[in-house]
Amino acid sequence: MKILMLAPEPFFQPRGTPISVFQRIKTLSDLGHEVDLATYHLGEDRDIPNLNILRIPKVPFIKNIKIGPSWAKVPLDFLLFVKALGQLFKTKYDLLFSHEEGALFGAFLAKRWKIPHVYDMHSSLPQQLTNFDFSHSKFLKSLFIRMERYILKNSHSIIVICPDLLKQVKDMKHGEKAVLLENFIDFAPPSFSEEEIKKKRAEFATEDQKIVLYAGNFQPYQGIPLLLEAAAKLTDERVIFVLVGESEETIKPMKKRAEELSIAAKVKFTGQVPPSQMPLYLGLADALISPRISGTNTPLKIYSFLKSGKPIIATRLWTHTQVLNDSISVLVEPDADSVTQGITFALFDEEARNRAQAARDMADREYTHTRYKEKINQVLAKAKGKMPGEPLT
Secondary structure (H helix, E strand, O other): OEEEEEEOOOOOOOOHHHHHHHHHHHHHHHOOOEEEEEEOOOOOOOOOOOEEEEEOOOOOOOOOOOOOOOOOHHHHHHHHHHHHHHHHHHOOOOEEEEEOOHHHHHHHHHHHHOOOEEEEEOOOHHHHHHHOOOOOOHHHHHHHHHHHHHHHHOOOEEEEOOHHHHHHHHHOOOHHHEEEOOOOOOOOOOOOOHHHHHHHHOOOOOOOOEEEEEEOOOOHHHOHHHHHHHHHHOOOOOEEEEEEEOOHHHHHHHHHHHHHOOOHHHEEEEEOOOHHHHHHHHHHOOEEEEOOOOOOOOOOHHHHHHHHOOOEEEEOOHHHHOOOOOOOOEEEOOOHHHHHHHHHHHHHOHHHHHHHHHHHHHHHHHOOHHHHHHHHHHHHHHHHOOOOOOOOO
């Protein structure tokens, strides 16, 4: 099929939704479909067969977009709408595939051109206002709720990335359109030798020290201050914390907090790391942590953590427990004492390694590229009104 995809974010940047967009495009390409990707002027090009990247005009005063809702996205989304409109006038498409808030005008345009629409629902739009502490306006929240209802109603197929979103879609009477497609990464990432891992590890810790690794953004819901408080309570000098992700500017407040807690020596910040390098960082860790304090979506990193074979420490919240449980991870309460105890258990108790192996075994069964492709085909089949297995023509 010829697909017009709308992605209202920088493509490509090594963060949540752009990584998911990359996965979708790579799989659609593997399945033989052609994708015209309309996206922001920001980001790096990626060379994928059957992909044509269509960027909006450069906006000189916007050189970076933070994660989550922002007023800077308003002019960019307007330009994205214009770009999509222009493409529809000059190219015949079989399907319109929209991510996040781009689905508002994606659903609208698909309806006008009478072509199927796929909504890639990475999160609940009204919930983003709270998760990213963007606004507490009741009017804005009601506007986002109405917007989400319009999108769901006017989409032929809906991708949901976790059970919580699936429940929300079912509660809104659109469950028959939904396909649960977990955001796991399984595109044969580069392997690193033991020597390469050992060399990188030496940058952060000595041979007798243990490394607890966090990877992701530093938004409030991620719980980085909680992690630092737990690190301060952990008096064992053998434990080093490595925090992967974010720009130098965003890292500054967390570095300052680490200094205030007198733990700057044992907390290392790497800044942003290309996705291709993440297996190297996962390889050097002794345990992996996700200290989220709010939200309901399953973090993208959890699937990589599961496949790593390393003990996983995570807060006992629905954002994690819809995938994790006590047999494959170390679940802790979202307070510093509990996180500290969980870290100690994950690093020094043999049972934690047994759980890590069970997690890897489960991930190797459940989260494979083959299953990912099958689910993408289900999404397309629903959009085209076909039964799975019928030709998508």
